Amino acid sequence: MRVGIFGTGSVGRTLASKFAALGHEVMMGTRDVGALMARLDMDAMGNRPFPEWFGEQTDVEVGTFAEAAAHGEILFNCTAGSASVAAISHADDEALTGKILVDVANPLDFSKGYLRLTLCNDDSLGEEIQRAFPDIRVVKALNTVTAGVMVNPSLVPGSHDLFICGNDDAAKAEVTRVLKEWLGWETVIDVGDITAARGTEMLMPLWIRLMGAVGSPMFNWHVAREGGTG
């Protein structure tokens, strides 16, 4: 399948490598391809220079946001939450209409010295994107685990779960298939319409505390319940 990925940070890179390794045709989108390919420094999140990573990939393309959107039969938003709507708005309407966008991002803000959300409680990034682009079928998923776990759930031992939400049941079913068949997720819990993105994004303040308590980002949520494995 042709996959378009908005964003070239660690999440985008991790998903792109995995999808390419599975034989999918992946294009990553960025604002300015020339500027990205000229980078020699680490990005704001401490990722190594994009060209260095890109040079090791054999089956990943890079293009503008508009080109990646046009390329993908399914789209993934892996930009910073604060930049997501602006990034997606570079795409042509006909490149977006009817497509599934898996929103992997969180509206994180570290400007106050701790992890907070720029949208929460009465709104969410998933909703913001769905409102801004009503012709996209937004499915919130994968935003509750670190990138390495997204593409290799067995890095975390035992049973653990992904949460999915969105307004379009067929889109959620297709994303659930992708998560299970491509990435190996066993349990994907549908928590409702896109307003449930508030709930999954609001896991982040505890997520970062747990990273400290666990001593690693290699953990995940499991909903212990009757009939739930483990």
Place this chain on the structure above:
Amino acid sequence: MRVGIFGTGSVGRTLASKFAALGHEVMMGTRDVGALMARLDMDAMGNRPFPEWFGEQTDVEVGTFAEAAAHGEILFNCTAGSASVAAISHADDEALTGKILVDVANPLDFSKGYLRLTLCNDDSLGEEIQRAFPDIRVVKALNTVTAGVMVNPSLVPGSHDLFICGNDDAAKAEVTRVLKEWLGWETVIDVGDITAARGTEMLMPLWIRLMGAVGSPMFNWHVAREGGTG
């Protein structure tokens, strides 16, 4: 041990019954004892009239907020989040100083037709209480599970966890002991100082979605990780 419980709703009742059954001396506190004991109707949350429940208890006392605070060697806040500071402020300073208050409440607001929080992201109920009563040792705990599970974790199958936070390590150690020895919790994860209450309270919007997905409130979070049971 003498236990003081702020609040007479379902959470307070559940904890009071359990602690009394374990042989502890329990006093529940309320604003107006006469009014509470005269109630013949269900409360706002649909709980049966307090006197009906109370009549079945043999070892639970009821008093004012001030009396319950003075009675308890350890205190539990089981009031509505919006009423918690006002309730605790009925207690005399000397009845509070140095005591542990386990804050079980969440700052829930249903006035907009969905579950939202009155405090979140940059603040929490746990922090609000700690700020208002700096001489109390506030420990946030138990607010992430339904009342029945609080006192009987084995109602949920498999491994699952409680989160605890607060500014006083000795208080957290004592509450962890109470959670394990009195209530049977196996895993209590210390997620940091009282500002981590933002994280545990912010689980609520997903919690209520999961109640819908699971079909019951009888579930709990488990942090799957290396070395974590299950």
